[in-house]
Amino acid sequence: MLQGQRTPQKPVLESFLDALNAPPTERAEIMKTWERLTDESREWQAGLVRVTEVSPRELGVNATIRPLPGYVPRLFDPDLRQRIEDGTRRGCFIVLIGGSSTGKTRSLYEAVRAEAGQWWLAQPADTRDIYRLLDEPDRPAVVWLDEIARFFDQTPALTKPQVARMVRAGHIVVGTLWFEDYSARMDSRVTGAVERELLLFAEKIDVPRYFRPEEQLSARRLAATDSAIRAALDAPDDGLTQVLAAGPELMRRWEHAPPYARAAITAAADARRLGILSPLPSDLLLEAMSGYLSRPEQAASQQKWLMEVTSYAAQPINETSLAALPREAGERPGTPPGYRAADFLAQQLRAQHRAQCPPESLWTALIDRLDSRDEIRRLSDAAAARMRYRLQARALRRLMTLGDGGACIELALLLVRRDDLEAAESVLVEGVRGQRDTRTATALVEVMTLRERAEPLRTTDRTAANARRLLWDLLYDRGESLDLRTKDGRGDLTAGDDLATLLAERGELTELRERANAGHRLAADLLAEMLATLRRSTELAARAKEGDQAAATWLDQQTDAETAEPAAEIARLRADLAAGAASAADRLTSLLFELGDEAALRAEVDAGTPHAVDRLLALLMAGCGDDATAAEEVRRLRAFGMHCDGTPALTEGNDHG
Template sequence: MTMDPSSIETVAEFAHGLNALRGGRSYAALSLAAKRLPAGRGGPRHLPSSTLSDLLGGRSVPSRETVAAYLAACGLDPAAGEAWLAARDRVANVGSVRPAGAVRVRDAQPRLLGVHAAIRVAEHATELPPYVERDFDPALRAAVTAASARSGLVLLVGGSSAGKTRSLFEAVTAALPDWWLAHPADDDEIRALAALPARRTVVWLDELQRFLAAAPAVHQLSRTTLVVATLWPQEYLPRIVPGPAPTPTETQQRRLLDAAAVIDVPDRFGAAELARARALAGDARIRVALGTDDGGLTQVLAAGPALVRWWEHAPDPYAKATITAALDVRRLGARRPVSRELLAQAAPAYLDSAHLATAPAGWLDGALAYASSPLHGAAASLSPVAARLGRIAGYAVADYLHQHALRVRRDVQVPDAVWDAIVRHHDPTDTSALAASALSRARHRQAAALYRRAAAAGDPFAEAVFDARITPLLPLDELREEALAGNVGARRSLILRLGELGMIDELIGVAAGWLDRDDTGFAFSAVLADHHRVDDLRRFAGSGCPGAAMRLADLLVEQGRVDELLQRATAGDQWAAGKLPPCCRPKAAPRTSSRSCAATPAGAPGSRTSGSSPCWPRSVASTSWRSWPVTT
């Protein structure tokens, strides 16, 4: 009597069940039957006596290939064999270490993994509609199966609400129901999993862009276990195209994505997929989605088009302005929820004068109530995010609506008031991204404030960008304040700005105390030299500023003031000495050789010959000292 494979939980029970399937077949008969199996039914496979002994004796868990060959040799068809292969996987997973917070794949809740809630058109419906098989499902399941055997990253790339997460959930559940599923919440949990990789575990990373800061850890993890992930095209494509000078972070991210098995998910269903959907139209939600023309089937199921209409045709101008403000803030680079304070300051920028003048006292409360209303029981335009029980930290923008806004508002300039609200009320996690966004959009004042805040928080890259990119663009008054506050980059920029404006006396007044830094001193001296301020250069060179000494030597050569150049060289000025030919530089002791200085042109101080010199071009040797082209 054969066992029910669904009841098998141990290796001994599995071996007992396989023995029952064997019947009266000998080892030799089983081995011969395995060799005769056609391709696609587990064979041809070699099942030697030692393998069969281990398999039927329960000494170890056999591979899936061995079990498949054995089942076929016993005469089971593939459909009947699936239950035994599932029993094999279940037995193999007994005793495997459970990662912190992990659940069995078969017990995972798709909504917690990122599967969108579906529209609600009937009461007592299941949480999710029936799954419509996609054309890419065979390739996806093959990739999951292959990566489960040798580890790797399986990545689905597609737009928001295109069905990526649902397809991935169905593929993993079908292929690996008895594996552990770990769903890390942040980079620290990713690194913890990479440090102690668990056997037979699926690591689930919906929206991989949230974890790309930990790309090396994700890459390491994908080399020891199965990692599955989803990613938007606009997040994927820029990272796989190498730039002219990629940063180390960009290189790490591209290395991770290049190693992935990538499955593309179209935004719309193809003809065969729509036919399969029509076969499932007994579900009212699928029936409604099939009857809607303004969005793909999966997007309608996730209420995407309804979200767009809810925003674009909002009857309340304050609600529309509030949603628009949130969409623009998200578009500019804010990843964290948008705070109420930010929306309160930004939304009025989208209202006309009449609505500003007649705004009711509770306009923002009403706007947020409208914006956070779930549509068809699914997503809302703005979803409140909790800070703690009964307290809202901010509002998250619906993914589908965000992607729509990226297209329709791509060329729309964000008002100054919105940028000012961002500077005052953004989440600190987003400071660097918003600063880069402001700089790329020539919002120099807001970029300066954001980079200044990021630098104050200890971001060395932000400090470097502020010095190199922001300070040269600041208005003179702000630049002067930054310089006087001690910002070295601002000091250099102020020196150059004052020089360009010809404000040399002010430059000398503000910069005289900054010359202890060589880089500042050289910039200061270069401006003085450009304006031929020889006396000022003498004064600062005498006070120990090396930049002034260097620029003074340049000017003395340019003006042909060789006597002063020689005097300064004799007094120990290395910059002046460097402008003289080697033979004419001051010597520590008199020359003892009786040879004349063949390198010294005729007429030069200290020369004892006339005529041309083999060490100087004829054109130089024949000219007077004051016209020599002295070079460093």
């Protein structure tokens, strides 16, 4: 304070003047100067406060036990605090990565308070607030981005150049991130380069799930005078920070919840699983709950539902302030308050319900009532990954009403797959009228061309089954396979190879077999590989006996592979997926395809696992053999997808559009 580097807090200054026994006139002049300096600083941005003026709860610390338990030093604290101390001179961007309720936010709060307690604090609600920070005068602040994942999918995006500008301006930018979110964002096959570049730019500090022995020793020293820590140490299996966050009690509260409270908690947790981070208003939550209730339970009034939610799910646990379904203020001023599942509970239920598709009531409530384009976009993608195309269409129509120009193209292509070309044209005509994007006009021309190409297949003299197959393929890949067949018929060898590869990827064994028998070398190789993959030893042996060298080679490899035990690898891959390692999806779905495990692949489709839809459809098609009716049903499933309960939606039905 004496060096004049920071404006002191008012109580500190008053105590200092008391100690000096300052004369009243001098005291008044000093306090007047303090008020002026403080007012000038506050003009930088309305609502800004010092770090030390903000409670841990306001910064996201799970203050579930009152008073807040003592802080147990972590082994990474010296490194974290040194980086923040360095950041007070040149700015920094630090992200703590770990699971829910592992102490990320508490450690970050303690470090920032210790090293930059007198700095201004900014808590942006969204990326627009961050951009506004960059437009303010150059006055460094701590920019608090707790749960940084909520900024990833917003518009405008949170990018490396944006954060780098804040660091160059001297800001201390800090945030936390769940490990599974970090793994998913760093997987190049799942996300784009923008998020990876941002996370690569960050100074990352890992927060282990459990305390190390040295940290446990520190906790035991604190336990002598801190009853909360002493109680947490008595339950070592749950983890100290998890117990302090009331994690195990949250799970017990969900497991023993009465029906309406349980439905509300599960719906809110499933919304988090689908990528919805904003609080759910009560009317949305009540609409979503219906799919989690039995028909007799649905007969009660919604007033009774809400009463149980507020009296049980939203009530703090014992003497803590943490509820299974806390009621929170809206994300931005003016937005209604709502309910959001507690972090620890949401994380546990996400792992527990990973392979369960949420009921339709949740999807429709979220799609119809949320106003965020980013969140509706995530719902659309989640529906597509689960082959719930009716819900995807509903989300895309909602995006159109919210001004998303690209949604009409996606919806049109979805309608094309369903052989509803007239509706697809109407959607694109509407899109062309409402915007100047040439992509929409190009898509309209493409759909009109497809409509012309489809007509001959409807009136062709070919057998009805073959014509219908060609029509479904035309609509599914918008002419790719039909063009390859045409070029192959003209002697284009590359097109013939590409067609064989496409048939193998889709599990079209019948046509692949026809091409192999006709002497196509690559088709024979791919057929042998597919037969080996699907463990069809009898046909593979028959082809090898007839002199098919590829079949003989794959038959030997298959004999060796059959001695391997896949159960342990499947369990490991699923555990990796549950922990957020999205890269395990490719190997897991490939292995389930090789095993011919249709039920397990369907479970991965319900989980939204990447590649699961394509592998399931290929497996089903490969199992059709020469049954044209069964193959027709698979193609219709490919076009129309499934209902939320997993049954095929083999007709147009109603997309509620």
